[in-house]
Amino acid sequence: PEVRIDVVTIFPDYLAALDLSLVGKARRAGLLDLRVHDLRDWTTDRHRTVDDTPFGGGAGMVMRPDVWGRALDDLLPTAPDPAVRLVVPTPSGRVFTQRGAEELASAEHLVVACGRYEGIDARVVERYRAEGHPVDELSIGDYVLNGGEVAALVMVEAVGRLLPGVVGNPQSLVEESHGAAGLLEYPVYTKPPSWQGLEVPDVLLSGHHARIERWRRDRALERTARRRPDLVDALDAEALDARDREV
Numbered sequence: 306p307e308v309r310i311d312v313v314t315i316f317p318d319y320l321a322a323l324d325l326s327l328v329g330k331a332r333r334a335g336l337l338d339l340r341v342h343d344l345r346d347w348t349t350d351r352h353r354t355v356d357d358t359p360f361g362g363g364a365g366m367v368m369r370p371d372v373w374g375r376a377l378d379d380l381l382p383t384a385p386d387p388a389v390r391l392v393v394p395t396p397s398g399r400v401f402t403q404r405g406a407e408e409l410a411s412a413e414h415l416v417v418a419c420g421r422y423e424g425i426d427a428r429v430v431e432r433y434r435a436e437g438h439p440v441d442e443l444s445i446g447d448y449v450l451n452g453g454e455v456a457a458l459v460m461v462e463a464v465g466r467l468l469p470g471v472v473g474n475p476q477s478l479v480e481e482s483h484g485a486a487g488l489l490e491y492p493v494y495t496k497p498p499s500w501q502g503l504e505v506p507d508v509l510l511s512g513h514h515a516r517i518e519r520w521r522r523d524r525a526l527e528r529t530a531r532r533r534p535d536l537v538d539a540l541d542a543e544a545l546d547a548r549d550r551e552v
């Protein structure tokens with residue numbers, strides 16, 4: 306079941322990176338139908354205008370609802386479909402998380418509307434929501450970017466790697482950071498065992514599977530408690546065993 310993602314932007318070249326790596330591979334494998342569109346294709350004036358000054362005054366420019374309306378009317382189904390979601394990257398959105406990526410990966414079709422300037426006229430989201438289309442206004446974190454393009458790259462990569470058949474080893478999906486355990490990843494090492502006087506922890510060379518698992522769990526807990534106490538607070542009561550509580 307191929308997933309379709311349409312990205313609409315005034316900077317289509319920004320999305321060129323999606324030809325590369327894992328997402329590019331998913332596209333070539335026919336698992337992901339990714340199409341990048343230039344918003345200016347839906348303008349009607351000679352200057353291909355997409356923005357105008359904000360009502361009420363203030364700095365910057367706002368993207369026009371009429372141009373976005375024509376674009377989204379072309380890309381979204383006429384009748385709302387719960388499997389087709391409008392995604393609007395914005396620093397004013399809910400924070401995009403691994404759970405959010407999983408949610409988007411379960412859709413059949415995403416239309417990602419990248420705003421620039423001070424944002425898109427608020428009536429655009431209002432209208433598609435009122436019509437019953439699922440709309441997600443999502444931020445990738447608490448900092449400000451110039452537009453939604455980099456956030457769209459982040460979202461497409463986070464979603465793309467979850468599509469069935471994209472990651473070679475399914476274990477690598479369940480074991481990683483922000484996976485089922487809700488913890489950060491433990492530190493990893495490879496050859497050589499000694500490098501510039503720094504040694505790989507002995508336990509990892511021991512071949513003792515149970516001890517290795519316990520060591521990794523302890524390091525993941527320790528790291529999460531130090532770096533992301535908010536993640537420890539959010540763990541389910543059953544997520545920690547008696548041995549975990551000693552760390």
Ligand code: 6GU
Binds near residue numbers: 445446
């Ligand atoms: Cl989704 N857009 C912009 N412009 N800035 C952001 C963001 C999105 N997420 C964090 N900062």
